[in-house]
Amino acid sequence: MNNDEKQIPIWFFIGCLLTVYGALILCSGIYNFLVPPEHPVALAHIHADIWWSILLMVVGLLYTIKYWPSKIKSSTKNEKASKEMSKVS
Amino acid sequence: MRQFKYLLFAALMFYMLLFPSEVSAATNAAGPGGGSLLTLSAIDMVVIVLYFVIVLIIGWYLKKYASTGDDFFLAGRKMTMWIAGLSFISANLSSLETMGWSAMTYQYGMLGAHAYLIGAIPAILFLAVFMLPFYYICRTHSVPGYLKLRYGEGARSLAGISFTFLTIMVSGASMFAMAKILHLLLGWDMNVSIWVSSITVAIYVTLGGLLSAVFNEVLQYFLIWAGSLLIPILGLIQVGGWHKMMAAIQENVKVIHPTVQNADFTGLWRNLGSFDTNPMGIDWFGMVFGLGLAVSFGYWCTDFLQVQRVIVAKDLRSAQNGTIIGAALKMLVLLIVTLPGLLGLVVLLNPDGTPMILVPESDPRAGITHHTYNDVLPLLMGHYLGPGLLGLGVTAMIAGFMSGMAGNISAFATVWTYDVYKPLINKKAHDKHYLNMGRWSSLLGVFISIGTAYALFFFSNILEYLQVLVFFFIVPLFGTVILGMFWKRATPAAGFWGFLIAILASMSMWAYVHTFPDGYYPQPNMSISKNAVVMVERTPDPKGDKITRIVVESGSVNLINVPISMESGQKLETAGNFTIKDGIANILASKKEKDRDVQIRVFAPEVMLADTHTVGKFGVEGIPVTLKPGVEVCAKHISAKFAPAAFNPDHTQYIARSKKAMPMAVNMYSGWWSLVVCLVVTILVSFVTKPKPVAELKNLVMGLTPLPDEGPCPWFQKPIFWAAVVTAVLVLINIIFW
Numbered sequence: 001m002n003n004d005e006k007q008i009p010i011w012f013f014i015g016c017l018l019t020v021y022g023a024l025i026l027c028s029g030i031y032n033f034l035v036p037p038e039h040p041v042a043l044a045h046i047h048a049d050i051w052w053s054i055l056l057m058v059v060g061l062l063y064t065i066k067y068w069p070s071k072i073k074s075s076t077k078n079e080k081a082s083k084e085m086s087k088v089s
Numbered sequence: 090m091r092q093f094k095y096l097l098f099a100a101l102m103f104y105m106l107l108f109p110s111e112v113s114a115a116t117n118a119a120g121p122g123g124g125s126l127l128t129l130s131a132i133d134m135v136v137i138v139l140y141f142v143i144v145l146i147i148g149w150y151l152k153k154y155a156s157t158g159d160d161f162f163l164a165g166r167k168m169t170m171w172i173a174g175l176s177f178i179s180a181n182l183s184s185l186e187t188m189g190w191s192a193m194t195y196q197y198g199m200l201g202a203h204a205y206l207i208g209a210i211p212a213i214l215f216l217a218v219f220m221l222p223f224y225y226i227c228r229t230h231s232v233p234g235y236l237k238l239r240y241g242e243g244a245r246s247l248a249g250i251s252f253t254f255l256t257i258m259v260s261g262a263s264m265f266a267m268a269k270i271l272h273l274l275l276g277w278d279m280n281v282s283i284w285v286s287s288i289t290v291a292i293y294v295t296l297g298g299l300l301s302a303v304f305n306e307v308l309q310y311f312l313i314w315a316g317s318l319l320i321p322i323l324g325l326i327q328v329g330g331w332h333k334m335m336a337a338i339q340e341n342v343k344v345i346h347p348t349v350q351n352a353d354f355t356g357l358w359r360n361l362g363s364f365d366t367n368p369m370g371i372d373w374f375g376m377v378f379g380l381g382l383a384v385s386f387g388y389w390c391t392d393f394l395q396v397q398r399v400i401v402a403k404d405l406r407s408a409q410n411g412t413i414i415g416a417a418l419k420m421l422v423l424l425i426v427t428l429p430g431l432l433g434l435v436v437l438l439n440p441d442g443t444p445m446i447l448v449p450e451s452d453p454r455a456g457i458t459h460h461t462y463n464d465v466l467p468l469l470m471g472h473y474l475g476p477g478l479l480g481l482g483v484t485a486m487i488a489g490f491m492s493g494m495a496g497n498i499s500a501f502a503t504v505w506t507y508d509v510y511k512p513l514i515n516k517k518a519h520d521k522h523y524l525n526m527g528r529w530s531s532l533l534g535v536f537i538s539i540g541t542a543y544a545l546f547f548f549s550n551i552l553e554y555l556q557v558l559v560f561f562f563i564v565p566l567f568g569t570v571i572l573g574m575f576w577k578r579a580t581p582a583a584g585f586w587g588f589l590i591a592i593l594a595s596m597s598m599w600a601y602v603h604t605f606p607d608g609y610y611p612q613p614n615m616s617i618s619k620n621a622v623v624m625v626e627r628t629p630d631p632k633g634d635k636i637t638r639i640v641v642e643s644g645s646v647n648l649i650n651v652p653i654s655m656e657s658g659q660k661l662e663t664a665g666n667f668t669i670k671d672g673i674a675n676i677l678a679s680k681k682e683k684d685r686d687v688q689i690r691v692f693a694p695e696v697m698l699a700d701t702h703t704v705g706k707f708g709v710e711g712i713p714v715t716l717k718p719g720v721e722v723c724a725k726h727i728s729a730k731f732a733p734a735a736f737n738p739d740h741t742q743y744i745a746r747s748k749k750a751m752p753m754a755v756n757m758y759s760g761w762w763s764l765v766v767c768l769v770v771t772i773l774v775s776f777v778t779k780p781k782p783v784a785e786l787k788n789l790v791m792g793l794t795p796l797p798d799e800g801p802c803p804w805f806q807k808p809i810f811w812a813a814v815v816t817a818v819l820v821l822i823n824i825i826f827w
Contacts, residue, residue, distance in 0.1 A: 007151075010172065010307050013304070013308060014308055017140075018311065018315065020139060021315070021481060024132060024135060024136060024477055025136075025481065027132075027477075028130075028132045029475075029477065037476075041471075041472065041475045042327060042436070042472050042473055044475065046326070048319055048322075048473070048475075048478070049475050049477060052478065053477070056315055
């Protein structure tokens with residue numbers, strides 16, 4: 001890889017996607033909680049869509065925040081700066 | 090401007106997915122209920138479209154990181170162990186795999202779990218600990234590349250050409266299977282499914298190369314878990330835990346699988362003492378040496394699609410640890426594949442509370458009145474997953490297909506460019522030229538795959554044995570590579586001849602078990618045409634009325650190998666077109682073939698019922714049929730000396746040691762024998778031909794390959810430690826579920 005720019009890790013994309021999916025499914029779950037569907041799925045009473053979507057959002061947000069691109073770029077800048085400092089010294 | 094094009098494309102896909110019928114004439118879905126198996130809501134569609142958008146964004150973003158041949162074909166050899174491990178296991182975890190092995194578990198019980206235990210883990214650990222150092226240190230870009238270094242051009246060309254051909258065939262078959270499944274499950278048009286998925290794969294692989302494929306595989310792994318893990322969790326809650334599920338399975342299989350009702354569905358090993366005590370029709374020898382050694386080691390240690398994922402790790406330790414992570418993740422897949430297959434035997438019920446019976450594709454009721462084994466996972470998705478979650482499950486399925494395609498395409502581009510184009514067509518080009526060749530061959534690979542997928546529309550039976558042929562190529566490859574790595578006396582001529590003769594032996598065995606010197610006669614069957622009027626006579630039964638006779642009053646019928654006679658006793662032609670007149674014709678429930686009675690199957694996918702004047706459908710066997718005057722008959726008599734979809738028990742007894750061996754057992758034993766042939770031929774030829782000088786074997790063969798010093802590391806980072814941990818877990822699981 002001859003591109004010097006630090007790559008955004010795949011974990012960031014995964015985090016974003018899981019967060020958005022979690023949010024969408026949570027909205028759907030809350031709607032189904034308030035307006036129960038005519039033909040509910042098995043075990044609908046335990047509202048798997050709500051707690052599963054919250055889990056997806058938590059995992060997604062953890063990845064998104066931990067691998068946020070500006071953090072990666074700033075860490076790259078710091079690495080470069082420390083390398084230059086060591087060269088100067 | 091370019092971003093705008095991608096947004097436009099995403100919007101187009103969104104439109105095609107939401108309104109497939111307006112893009113292309115939609116066909117009727119073929120679920121037994123008459124409609125699609127699953128019904129998606131708007132939120133499910135948004136979830137699916139979001140996936141397509143993000144994979145295109147990733148492909149577009151990664152283009153700038155694929156500017157040299159090493160970047161494009163080997164992802165710059167900079168993968169961390171986690172990405173290598175996730176990609177390694179994800180490349181294997183296609184939707185055909187998850188749906189297929191759930192179906193196998195429904196059919197074979199706990200024996201289906203062996204694919205994730207003895208059928209994978211020992212081989213993956215062997216690759217990590219013993220084989221990866223050779224692949225890694227010799228800096229090969231592919232498995233055929235290793236054969237070139239070890240044996241010479243002959244073995245490499247044979248492996249390279251066979252691999253590119255088979256890879257592209259498998260990619261096309263995967264594309265076709267995806268389109269077919271999405272059509273059956275969701276009613277989507279097959280053309281739209283093929284083109285949308287393949288154009289998306291073409292864009293992101295052509296832009297980002299292996300890096301893009303690997304990123305999407307990692308993404309797919311997360312999606313599969315997010316979309317599938319709820320099914321076993323909710324299933325176990327519903328049945329009341331593991332022990333209650335196992336007890337219910339052993340009760341329900343008496344109804345669901347009556348032909349093997351005495352077989353043990355709940356054990357891993359205790360039912361492998363003989364061929365007829367388990368539903369797979371295999372014994373322990375076939376399981377250990379066929380699946381556990383030949384097929385498993387061939388697939389995991391030498392299939393370049395798998396090996397490519399880990400030889401691109403940033404250093405040897407990462408490659409080894411990544412592979413071991415892959416082994417651990419492979420065992421976890423049991424939860425989302427095997428467990429749903431078992432749950433299907435318990436929680437899928439008819440409205441009256443009796444177990445729902447799923448049938449094989451070959452059953453006359455399949456797709457008419459009954460779902461098939463392959464539907465078990467989608468049925469469970471529909472059973473447990475509501476709006477949004479269902480979209481996530483379907484997205485995981487589509488992602489599995491697409492990443493499988495992308496994996497095959499990226500492996501194809503690498504082997505084509507480095508092992509076919511470079512050595513045989515253009516040896517002295519610049520790196521930029523090979524990079525462009527990689528991009529063009531990726532694109533070409535996608536289009537050949539599309540062509541293969543469309544070919545399967547007309548020759549769909551190819552699909553049935555394509556995977557088997559791949560195994561029969563890979564097992565000899567493993568024999569050749571393993572002797573090359575661990576025996577320095579193996580000569581270049583022996584490598585080539587051992588490999589070639591073993592491939593020929595595999596194909597010969599395959600041809601032998603499908604050959605019928607006395608003729609093969611397909612099971613006699615009759616299909617009643619759409620416009621026919623039919624009276625169905627039934628007798629009442631507490632478990633549902635039973636059909637006792639079928640009377641076709643008008644319309645036409647197609648007969649294959651079905652004897653037909655007039656009421657007067659006069660026998661009619663069994664081949665040709667004619668109309669029944671002067672009396673009624675009868676078809677018996679069964680016919681005599683050699684020394685046994687074979688039941689006649691009757692298919693009626695859509696007929697008019699005479700008594701109720703409503704449209705009905707049924708599929709039965711062993712029921713007598715009467716044809717009234719005026720019914721048109723199209724009769725055919727089919728016999729063949731060679732039948733790829735059928736096994737000749739008189740021949741399988743010599744390959745799989747028993748006439749009772751079922752198809753899976755025959756494939757396992759064939760893999761074992763082709764490995765034996767490869768090893769024996771390679772060793773014998775080595776003794777009469779000249780070996781390579783020792784100096785040329787440096788970094789290629791055990792004993793002549795010094796391991797690089799990667800610096801000190803704590804014990805908990807050593808590959809051998811984690812390999813021991815995974816081995817211990819494997820042994821424990823086998824003991825617990827013995």
